[in-house]
Amino acid sequence: MSGRGRVPSGQPTIADVARHAGVAVSTVSYVLSGKRAISEMTRSRVLASIRLLGYHPNAGARALASRRANVIALVLPLRSGIQVPVVMQFATAVVTSARRHDHDVLLLTSDEGPAGLHRIAAGALVDGLLVMDVELHDGRVPLLRDLGRPSVLIGLPAESRGLTCVDLDFERAGQVCVEHLATLGHRRVALLGAPAAVYDRGTGFAHRTRAGVLAAAARHGVHAVALPCEENAAEVHRRVADLFARHPGITGLVVQNEAAVGPVQATLAALGRRIPRDVSVVAVCPDQFAEHTSPRLTRVPVPADQIGQQAVSLLMRKLGDEPAPEVTLLPPRLTVGDSTAAAATVDTSLP
Amino acid sequence: MSGRGRVPSGQPTIADVARHAGVAVSTVSYVLSGKRAISEMTRSRVLASIRLLGYHPNAGARALASRRANVIALVLPLRSGIQVPVVMQFATAVVTSARRHDHDVLLLTSDEGPAGLHRIAAGALVDGLLVMDVELHDGRVPLLRDLGRPSVLIGLPAESRGLTCVDLDFERAGQVCVEHLATLGHRRVALLGAPAAVYDRGTGFAHRTRAGVLAAAARHGVHAVALPCEENAAEVHRRVADLFARHPGITGLVVQNEAAVGPVQATLAALGRRIPRDVSVVAVCPDQFAEHTSPRLTRVPVPADQIGQQAVSLLMRKLGDEPAPEVTLLPPRLTVGDSTAAAATVDTSLP
DNA sequence: GCCGAGTGTCGAAGCGCTTCGACGACGGGT
DNA sequence: ACCCGTCGTCGAAGCGCTTCGACACTCGGC
Numbered sequence: 001m002s003g004r005g006r007v008p009s010g011q012p013t014i015a016d017v018a019r020h021a022g023v024a025v026s027t028v029s030y031v032l033s034g035k036r037a038i039s040e041m042t043r044s045r046v047l048a049s050i051r052l053l054g055y056h057p058n059a060g061a062r063a064l065a066s067r068r069a070n071v072i073a074l075v076l077p078l079r080s081g082i083q084v085p086v087v088m089q090f091a092t093a094v095v096t097s098a099r100r101h102d103h104d105v106l107l108l109t110s111d112e113g114p115a116g117l118h119r120i121a122a123g124a125l126v127d128g129l130l131v132m133d134v135e136l137h138d139g140r141v142p143l144l145r146d147l148g149r150p151s152v153l154i155g156l157p158a159e160s161r162g163l164t165c166v167d168l169d170f171e172r173a174g175q176v177c178v179e180h181l182a183t184l185g186h187r188r189v190a191l192l193g194a195p196a197a198v199y200d201r202g203t204g205f206a207h208r209t210r211a212g213v214l215a216a217a218a219r220h221g222v223h224a225v226a227l228p229c230e231e232n233a234a235e236v237h238r239r240v241a242d243l244f245a246r247h248p249g250i251t252g253l254v255v256q257n258e259a260a261v262g263p264v265q266a267t268l269a270a271l272g273r274r275i276p277r278d279v280s281v282v283a284v285c286p287d288q289f290a291e292h293t294s295p296r297l298t299r300v301p302v303p304a305d306q307i308g309q310q311a312v313s314l315l316m317r318k319l320g321d322e323p324a325p326e327v328t329l330l331p332p333r334l335t336v337g338d339s340t341a342a343a344a345t346v347d348t349s350l351p
Numbered sequence: 352m353s354g355r356g357r358v359p360s361g362q363p364t365i366a367d368v369a370r371h372a373g374v375a376v377s378t379v380s381y382v383l384s385g386k387r388a389i390s391e392m393t394r395s396r397v398l399a400s401i402r403l404l405g406y407h408p409n410a411g412a413r414a415l416a417s418r419r420a421n422v423i424a425l426v427l428p429l430r431s432g433i434q435v436p437v438v439m440q441f442a443t444a445v446v447t448s449a450r451r452h453d454h455d456v457l458l459l460t461s462d463e464g465p466a467g468l469h470r471i472a473a474g475a476l477v478d479g480l481l482v483m484d485v486e487l488h489d490g491r492v493p494l495l496r497d498l499g500r501p502s503v504l505i506g507l508p509a510e511s512r513g514l515t516c517v518d519l520d521f522e523r524a525g526q527v528c529v530e531h532l533a534t535l536g537h538r539r540v541a542l543l544g545a546p547a548a549v550y551d552r553g554t555g556f557a558h559r560t561r562a563g564v565l566a567a568a569a570r571h572g573v574h575a576v577a578l579p580c581e582e583n584a585a586e587v588h589r590r591v592a593d594l595f596a597r598h599p600g601i602t603g604l605v606v607q608n609e610a611a612v613g614p615v616q617a618t619l620a621a622l623g624r625r626i627p628r629d630v631s632v633v634a635v636c637p638d639q640f641a642e643h644t645s646p647r648l649t650r651v652p653v654p655a656d657q658i659g660q661q662a663v664s665l666l667m668r669k670l671g672d673e674p675a676p677e678v679t680l681l682p683p684r685l686t687v688g689d690s691t692a693a694a695a696t697v698d699t700s701l702p
Numbered sequence: 703g704c705c706g707a708g709t710g711t712c713g714a715a716g717c718g719c720t721t722c723g724a725c726g727a728c729g730g731g732t
Numbered sequence: 733a734c735c736c737g738t739c740g741t742c743g744a745a746g747c748g749c750t751t752c753g754a755c756a757c758t759c760g761g762c
Contacts, residue, residue, distance in 0.1 A: 009418060010499065011473055013718055024742045029720060036721095037739060056473035060414030061718035064747045067360060069411060071476075074458065078443050085435045092429050095460050099467075104476065107425065107458040109446050116450075122362055122407035125422075125455065148361065232643030262613040269617075292583030364748055375712045380750060387751095388709060412748035415717045475718095709758075720747085728739080 012053040021049040032057065063124065072098055072315060073126040075108045075117070075140075077133035083258055085286060086304050087132065090154065093308025094130060101316045103127075114143050121149045128315045130154065134165070136202035150318035152311045156204045156327065164318065166311045166328045170205045170284075173300045173332035174212025174254070177282040180298065180334055181252035182220040185343040186280060189217065189224050189252035190243055192236075192260060196228040209256055209284065225250075229260050236263035237270070244271060251279055251343045258285040261293065276341035287335065295338035306330055363404040372400040383408065414475065423449055423666060424477040426459045426468070426491075428484035434609055436637060437655050438483065441505065444659025445481060452667045454478075465494050472500045479666045481505065485516070487553035501669035503662045507555045507678065515669060517662045517679045521556045521635075524651045524683035525563025525605070528633040531649065531685055532603035533571040536694035537631060540568065540575050540603035541594055543587075543611060547579040560607055560635065576601075580611050587614035588621070595622060602630055602694045609636040612644065627692035638686065646689035657681055 018025045023042060030036040031046040038046075049055075063069040074094050076087060095105045106126055108116055110133075117140065120126050127149065131140060134155030144151045145162060153165040174191070181189050191213045193199070194206040210226045217224035225247060229239060240263075244250060255261055261283055265275065273279045275295060283290060283299045290297035307330060314324045369376045374393060381387040382397040389397075400406075414420040425445050427438060446456045457477055459467055461484075468491065471477050478500065482491060485506030495502045496513060504516045525542070532540050542564045544550070545557040561577045568575035576598060580590060591614075595601060606612055612634050616626065624630045626646060634641060634650045641648035658681060665675045 009475070009717090011475070014720095015718075025719080026721075026743075027741060030741085033720080036741090039740060042740075054473070056470060058415070058718050059474045059476040060411045060420060061747090062720080063411030064409070064415050064749085065718075065720040067720095067747075071457070076443075084439050088435050088439055091458065092427075092460055095458055096462070099463055104471070105458045106422070107442065107446055107456045109443055111447070112450060119407060120455070122405070123410040124360070124362070125410040234643070234645045237645075262617075266613075266617060266620075292585070294585045294588075360747090365750095366748075376749080377713075377751075378711060381711085384750080387711085390710060393710080409748050412717090413750080415719085416748075416750040418717075418750095703762100705761090707759090710756090712755080713753095715750105715752085717750085718747105720745105722745085723743095725742085726740095729737095731736090732734090 011058070012055045014055070014057065016053055017046065017049050017055050020053060021046045067124070068319075069124060069127050070102060071104045071106050071126045072312075073106045073108050073117075073120055073129045075110055075129060075131045078109045078111050083302075085258065085289070086302055089286065089304035090132060090308045093305040094312055097309045097312040101312065103312075103316075110140075114140065117143060117147065121147045128152070128319050130311055130315060134204060136204050136207065150315060152315045152318070152324075154307060154311050156208070156329075158204075160326050162326070164314050164324045164326060164328075166307055166314060167205065167330070168302050168307060169329035169332055170208040171212035171215075172329075173284060174209040174214075175216035176212075176300055176332050176334045177254045177284070178213050178216035178222060178224065178252075179220065180282060180336075180340065181254070181280060182216070182222050184252075184280060184340060186252035187222055187343065188247060188249045189213075189222055189254065190247065190250050191224065191226040191254045191256065192229040192239070192264065193226055193256045194228060195230050195257070199228055206256070213254055229255075229257050231257060231259040233263040233266070236260050237267045240264055240267040241271060244273070252340075253279055253281045255281060255283045255285075258283070258289055261285060261289075261297070265293070275339050278344065280340035280343070282334075282340060290335070290337060293339075298335065298337040298340040300332045300334050303330060303333075362409070363406045365406070365408065367404055368397065368400050368406050371404060372397045418475070419670075420475060420478055421453060422455045422457050422477045423663075424457045424459050424468075424471055424480045426461055426480060426482045429460045429462055434653075436609065436640070437653055440637065440655035441483060441659045444656040445663055448660045448663040452663065454663075454667075461491075465491065468494060468498065472498045479503070479670050481662055481666060485555060487555050487558065501666060503666045503669070503675075505658060505662050507559070507680075509553075509555075511677050513677070515665050515675045515677060515679075517658055517665060518556065518681070519653050519658060520680035520683055521559040522563035522566075523680075524635060525560040525565075526567035527563075527651055527683050527685045528605045528635070529564050529567035529573060529575065529603075530571065531633060531687075531691065532605075532631060533567070533573050535603075535631060535691060537603035538573055538694065539598060539600045540564075540573055540605065541598065541601050542575065542577040542605045542607065543580040543590070543615065544577055544607045545579060546581050546608070550579055557607070564605060574600075580606075580608050582608060582610040584614040584617065587611050588618045591615060591618040592622060595624070603691075604630055604632045606632060606634045606636075609634070609640055612636060612640075612648070616644070626690050628695065631691035631694070633685075633691060641686070641688060644690075649686065649688040649691040651683045651685050654681060654684075 014028050018028045031038050098105050129151040132154045134153045134157050136158040138157050141157050156165050156167050198206045275281050283297045285299050287301045290299040317324045365379050369379045382389050449456050480502040483505045485504045485508050487509040489508050492508050507516050507518050549557045626632050634648045638652045641650040668675045
């Protein structure tokens, strides 16, 4: 036993590589980082040794010395009313693009609260943060401001100064839906929005969509009602039946809630209203989902991939101390399916 | 300017705490880790300084010195046919319980492949791995074996020796569903399983459920057919209609696919078969989902929370060098809803 | 009154990496 | 022939933490 040595980790270290290649440790480091010129000969010799020994730099040591962990945090919502598949799509998009920038992703849930963010950021476990599902008046915003680490929000709080935010332009999305219906001659439409709880906590995308719908309706002389919409079949049924009882002339529906689409279809069928003959339906939902319903939905997809990618790019820019725009809103794109058609002459004799 | 010093990070270090509390650095460390006895007086003085300075240990330094990153990797599937909400539930359960063990979670997607796992593990970014959606003959299994880091699989590969696996006992789940139907007097049942692609790649849970269904059926003298089931409405409709055309006597349905439940209900309605009067339906799906359908489903939930928690516990045990069982199968629990009832006298005059 | 077994604390040696300054070797301008 | 700038490499100093051995003390037992 040689004194107080601990057991070696087993993994080869940069010193092993240096020894094997017959160069200094720092040279190996520079080969890896490219921060100084290295002759082609040395370079290839070092790389060969690295491959041969199966060397992987120790993340902790690297983080300690360089003050960069090459890890970003992804703060996901765990709340009710979130659109699970969309969130999942975000997450994978974020992981994939982060890897493309040579970063890994640490998964946080908001339920550890501000303390969690603080712990992570202060402990230098991550270099920057990506925060999803931001509310209009989000308590985490001031925290992010003085966390001392770059961050990007997915979503748009009421006050975005000094922050970096990315999102779909939900207001435009709402407008686009209504404009599509208006063009088809619909004069009375309704928005089946997010669950009431989502509006209550002031989640941006729900409010902005509603605002867009109402604004576009007003502009085009369309009568519009907006109501929240829960995700379970029974409740959807009740709401939709009630809606048509009150407003029998409605011929256009904008559905914001992927989970509600199925029940809405079923309810319309039960009410004897066919899609798109009697009622046209536009949904805000993933393309993949829309393609699998019958009839195929006319929809405005939430481009989770793009948003995720964009968010990562912006965060990387900030990590590199480059300036980043405060607000990036991606333009919505409406894809016409088979669930919308020209408005029929109003037939008030419908049941 | 004092020579070659770099800019200090801004965060207080353990040395700052030690100085402030008037003790040695090592004493602070021992207060934090509890690995040596510290007098109550010193202890509280140190803790006060920590709080006052807002000290958070640097994760990199800690990882480097202790050879433990206090981070585990969660390897999520990104494939088609996965049950997104269930995966999400897993993920959150894992994050939450990991935090309870003072660990964070690094999110990996399998699409970086084995190289990704290797990079992470060799670089000591994580102490252990949690791998989801394991296939019967999963290519990652041999890799995990010689990765040199503890791992726990969620799912059950064909050969589980030397591994640690957690899952719902899907075989029993299948049995329980059939037994429930058999007890109610059903004599012809069908399993609408996972999408064909899921069987093709040999995903354990799908195969095991099918085996359980068929075995229980045989044992109870029930006639059973099992068929894969895609997730889009049109396809479901085709399959189900075809099924009843071929086997008009079927009165019991086991549906394994949350996404298929809605379309199945719609199809049955379209075929003029009422639930549960004409057809009883048992689903393998989350409780929350089952509660929101009408009628409320009889179901065997996948206890994603429990599985996730259990997986983390096992991984922690392995990280502490304690032995862990190779296979942990959680017993399924059937909850009776309103979608199953006693089999009606066979009425072959049905359309 | 002395020994041995704790207790509580300290100092120092790393953990594996990055980065800074230094320095020899070379080459082009004058 | 000389100086200077550039290129390629090296050595060493940390980064902030854990952990080991050492070293006072205190206390009970004989």
